[in-house]
Amino acid sequence: MRQPVVLITGAAGEIGHALIERLSEHSGVPVVTIDLAALDEPLPRLVSREFTGSILDRNLLENIQAKYQVDRIYHLAALLSTRSEFTPVTAHEVNVTGTLNLLEFAMQQARSHGHPVMFFYPSSIAAYGVRRGDERAEHPLLEGEFNCPTTMYGCNKLYCEHLGAYYANHYKQLDAEDHSGRVDFRSIRFPGLISALTVPSGGTSDYAPEMIHAAAQSQPYACFVRPDTRIPFMTMPDAISAMFALTEAPAEKLTQCVYNISAFNPTAETIEELVRKAYPEAEITYEPDARRQAIVDSWPQAVDDRAARGDWDMLPSYDLESAFAEYLIPTIAQRYA
Numbered sequence: 025m026r027q028p029v030v031l032i033t034g035a036a037g038e039i040g041h042a043l044i045e046r047l048s049e050h051s052g053v054p055v056v057t058i059d060l061a062a063l064d065e066p067l068p069r070l071v072s073r074e075f076t077g078s079i080l081d082r083n084l085l086e087n088i089q090a091k092y093q094v095d096r097i098y099h100l101a102a103l104l105s106t107r108s109e110f111t112p113v114t115a116h117e118v119n120v121t122g123t124l125n126l127l128e129f130a131m132q133q134a135r136s137h138g139h140p141v142m143f144f145y146p147s148s149i150a151a152y153g154v155r156r157g158d159e160r161a162e163h164p165l166l167e168g169e170f171n172c173p174t175t176m177y178g179c180n181k182l183y184c185e186h187l188g189a190y191y192a193n194h195y196k197q198l199d200a201e202d203h204s205g206r207v208d209f210r211s212i213r214f215p216g217l218i219s220a221l222t223v224p225s226g227g228t229s230d231y232a233p234e235m236i237h238a239a240a241q242s243q244p245y246a247c248f249v250r251p252d253t254r255i256p257f258m259t260m261p262d263a264i265s266a267m268f269a270l271t272e273a274p275a276e277k278l279t280q281c282v283y284n285i286s287a288f289n290p291t292a293e294t295i296e297e298l299v300r301k302a303y304p305e306a307e308i309t310y311e312p313d314a315r316r317q318a319i320v321d322s323w324p325q326a327v328d329d330r331a332a333r334g335d336w337d338m339l340p341s342y343d344l345e346s347a348f349a350e351y352l353i354p355t356i357a358q359r360y361a
């Protein structure tokens with residue numbers, strides 16, 4: 025008998041870190057992880073098996089296939105948006121071929137153990153492509169609007185949303201009676217995420233967490249986007265809660281595979297003001313980087329997340345003020361104490 029487990033790819037990244045901690049608090053299910061990098065402390069103690077390797081390594085996936093019964097996959101492995109622009113072909117391999125490998129893996133798992141496999145896929149506001157100044161994109165965007173990403177990462181995310189839906193629907197049609205081959209694909213288009221415990225790397229929404237963490241460590245910070253730059257953000261704990269809410273929702277309540285979620289839409293300058301309130305000595309300057317600015321300028325200033333709120337009761341617990349006052353500032357203070 026193979027052991028039933030949850031599989032997390034890209035487990036050493038920011039979302040993986042928070043997800044493993046939350047799973048260890050709330051679920052008794054053993055967790056198996058894959059990442060190129062080793063997990064940071066204390067995560068190795070919280071998982072039952074850590075594989076160090078690539079999602080492009082089919083032998084590794086077959087090894088996991090042989091040993092474990094995977095009922096749920098959180099496929100988090102990806103190259104983020106800024107990094108993908110420097111190595112677009114590698115980004116495509118990891119972000120698209122890697123996702124295809126995991127979807128195939130999920131289908132094989134479902135066939136072998138005879139029930140559907142839940143497949144959670146983190147998409148992104150990078151799946152959109154808007155032009156600043158275009159009045160048609162001034163309102164909060166629905167999932168289906170302005171789906172013309174300008175970055176490799178955004179193209180990869182948008183395509184993999186469709187690929188996941190293909191795996192969910194195609195095999196559902198083929199096996200109308202027999203659900204054993206089903207991949208239950210569910211995806212969230214995340215806004216920029218801000219964690220008090222970790223800092224991201226290679227993303228373009230990184231300026232917000234970088235600014236906060238730099239101030240907490242009394243380090244100067246040169247923000248790589250203009251002060252008036254506005255995109256949606258959310259705290260990491262709310263992002264993890266949303267992942268659980270979506271994956272626990274009864275299938276019949278879901279009207280789509282991919283959902284926007286959001287909590288607040290501050291400008292970089294508003295984030296700076298909140299950081300200065302907590303750290304009046306903070307040294308924050310602006311040195312916009314043209315390429316990174318162009319990436320964030322192609323993302324929406326706000327998204328319409330009524331489908332998530334209606335279908336599975338998505339409701340962030342932090343607004344902008346409480347995110348700083350109740351989560352970020354106190355937790356970061358402890359982290360660097």
Ligand code: SER
Pocket residue numbers: 104105106147148149150177214215216217226227228229230
């Ligand atoms: N936050 C990610 C990035 O900046 C987008 O999903 O790349």
